[in-house]
Amino acid sequence: MPSNSLLFFLAVLACVLILMLSGLARRPGNGFRAGDYRAKRLLTAWEVRALREIRAELPRGYYACPQVRLADFIETEVRDPARWQGALNRVSRKSVDFAVIDGAGRVVLVI
Numbered sequence: 001m002p003s004n005s006l007l008f009f010l011a012v013l014a015c016v017l018i019l020m021l022s023g024l025a026r027r028p029g030n031g032f033r034a035g036d037y038r039a040k041r042l043l044t045a046w047e048v049r050a051l052r053e054i055r056a057e058l059p060r061g062y063y064a065c066p067q068v069r070l071a072d073f074i075e076t077e078v079r080d081p082a083r084w085q086g087a088l089n090r091v092s093r094k095s096v097d098f099a100v101i102d103g104a105g106r107v108v109l110v111i
Contacts, residue, residue, distance in 0.1 A: 043067070047097065054098060054111070061103040068099040073107045 043051065047066055054064040070091040078087040100109040 063101050065099045067095055069095045
């Protein structure tokens with residue numbers, strides 16, 4: 001059975017976390033309102049059809065991944081801090097429709 005001091009510590013920690021989280025949710029100016037966002041489909045109808053066709057043609061041990069950011073499989077070799085951010089920006093917001101990976105997770109084909 002846990003000691004009284006451990007139970008007291010856990011109770012205080014729980015209260016602090018609850019107060020912190022409730023304060024963040026109510027803080028004016030945090031820019032978030034419940035009606036500001038809604039869920040949407042991750043893939044378009046075309047992407048769903050294409051993904052099914054690609055998966056049907058892949059050999060065993062290969063996997064198709066939709067909407068993969070270039071920065072997820074390409075990294076910059078630039079080490080100069082003045083040029084690094086620019087090099088990263090050239091790939092960070094771009095994506096491929098599909099990446100085919102092997103069983104080890106290496107990209108072998110992009111579409």
